[in-house]
């Protein structure tokens with residue numbers, strides 16, 4: 001009798017162990033799922049279909065228009081600067097003369113730490129020479145200029161997106177490089193339509209957009225929701241970037257509460273590559289690039 005009971009108990013225990021084991025396996029599987037999906041998405045990235053098209057901007061004129069209207073294209077309504085502001089004489093990349101409206105022309109635009117803002121303008125003829133297509137997910141699928149970044153920044157971006165993915169954070173590029181001629185065409189069209197003064201309040205003056213350096217990129221989650229929009233600030237992707245971007249050499253270029261200094265509203269999606277050392281220093285100090293170079297606040 002006792003023996004039978006023991007056997008029964010043993011049988012029950014074995015069954016229980018099997019059930020527990022099975023459910024454990026299941027959990028393990030589902031945990032690995034996001035990674036698998038991520039890998040799938042990543043593969044798609046290089047050119048195929050990308051989910052979340054709803055959030056992506058259409059092409060052509062509308063894209064440019066849309067981009068420019070958002071702060072990100074480095075334009076911002078309400079933060080227009082006075083053209084009479086004096087540029088700083090000791091801003092990092094050095095000065096290469098001044099434009100007729102008082103902006104400083106950057107002497108070494110190819111430096112990774114280059115300061116480009118509403119007072120520091122890229123030289124008219126500058127085009128980055130080492131632009132490449134970073135192998136990361138974007139919210140659109142076409143092979144456009146706005147995927148491009150300079151080699152060093154592109155490599156860092158790939159590492160950062162990979163690290164985020166390991167933390168189950170799926171990032172996507174929204175817009176990176178924009179050529180000087182694209183920015184100029186866009187701006188000229190606005191000036192024609194609204195006049196210079198008004199155009200300057202919502203569109204970046206050619207040569208003053210960081211996107212022209214090939215070192216800046218706007219980033220969103222892979223669903224493209226809140227792409228270059230204020231609501232991005234509340235996403236887990238934004239939180240991850242705030243905590244980790246500097247490990248890969250990127251800074252949140254337009255932080256919250258620094259609008260007067262940078263001349264831009266808070267843009268948690270706009271990342272700027274400056275190199276690991278400087279990014280770490282800036283993340284540590286909480287400074288902006290302007291403060292780091294002791295440049296005069298843009299809207300002072």
Ligand SMILES: [Zn+2]
Pocket residue numbers: 071072073074211216217218269270271
């Ligand atoms: Zn941007």
